[in-house]
Amino acid sequence: MSDLRAAYARCRALNARHGRTFYLATRLLPPSQRPAVHALYGFARLADEIVDSGAATDPAADLDALERLLADELAGRRTGHPVLTALADTARRHRIDPVLFTDFLASMRMDLHVTEYASFAELDRYVHGSAAVIGLQLLPVFGTVAPPAHAEPAAAALGRAFQLTNFLRDIGEDLDRGRVYLPMDVLSAHDVDRDLLAWSRRTGRPDQRIRRAVRHVMAVTLATYREAEGGIKLLQPPARPCVRTALVLYRDILEQIAAADYNVLDKRVVVPRTRRAAVALPGLFSALAARAGSGRLAWNRPDENR
Template structure:
């Protein structure tokens, strides 16, 4: 196995281990497109581990060093990091905009010292780098039937929808890390503050004020999904089953939050494996027909 093949295999293994829903959706892509998606996932995972694993003694410095190694890899200089080797090949092969990686790392740096966001606009600046650019990264890999710039707003919206879903599902885990990714103005409109959220986490039960705030944010997120899903038809036909399946599975997390009456503080809401497969199998048929 060549170094490059081994690097892509490393990224694939990381995706399979840590991003089960996303990895399942990638199986609906043609084999030629999958390695690039795994490389992009691997890079995002690499940065996320620096920020959230708790194993780095100097996360800010480690992010700076990661960015320097990324620039070196993109410039064609040797790198011992398999993820960056695969990523640099993906960038060259698919013509990705290198500037988007700077946007992503800027949001990762925000996680080091920003613990809350006063309003949706401020949260949106974080989400731009942490999620919207991921949707835009993938456009050259998936291909489009319109000029790429026309497809970018919907691609960014899908990344935003996924991230907002994560914030709602993971509110308890984020509180444990000292962070609140729910916009402060929306919380305040329902009489919710960090202390009230922390009490819900401690008791494992959502109170009525928090429930109403979460319902509001669920509705906002559903609207973002509608915006994003309208753009799936702008993708190359062979990529649509993958993206539609990922959108369906992630949106179903919202459905399950609603079904649980927003009880997200005691346990993590998940889509069971059987349900994920039930959604993915029709997508696989559609993917095979589109090839």
């Protein structure tokens, strides 16, 4: 196995282990596109582990070192780091703007010192780098049937929707790390503060004020999914089943939150396996049909040679 192939295999393993819902959706992509998606996931996971695993003695320094290594890889200087090797190869093949990686790392650094956000406008500055740029990174991998700029708003919206969903699902876990991602003005409007969140997390007891705040953020998240959904038709047909499946499965997390009566501080909701299979199977048939009929309307076609 070549070093590059091994690097991509490492990223695939990270995706399969840590991003089960997203990994399931990637199985609907043409095989030629999957390695790039795994590489982008692998890099995001690498940075996330520096920030949140607790293993790093100086996470800020580790993020700086990661950024320097990435710059070396993007400049053609091999570092021997498998995830960065795969990422740099993906960035070159698909002409991904390096600024998107810089913006991502900037948001990861925010997690080291920012513990709450005053409003959605303030939160969105964080979410741009932590999630919207992921959608923009994936766009040249998937390809579009129109000028890419037309698809960029929806691609960024999908990243934001996924991140907001994570915030809602992981309120309790984030609170354990000292962070609150739900905007403070929304919480205050429903008479919720950190002490109330901590009480509910500690006791497992629900509170109507927290329920109302969660419903408020969920409504914003659902609107963001609607914005993102309209962009699926702008993608190359082989990528659409993957993106649609990921969207549906992640949006289903919100349904699970509602089914739990918005009591998510002491538990982590998941989409049942039966539901994941029910969504993925039609997606598989759509993916096979799209692959059979694709290749005639490309605006931009990624380099698929590997």
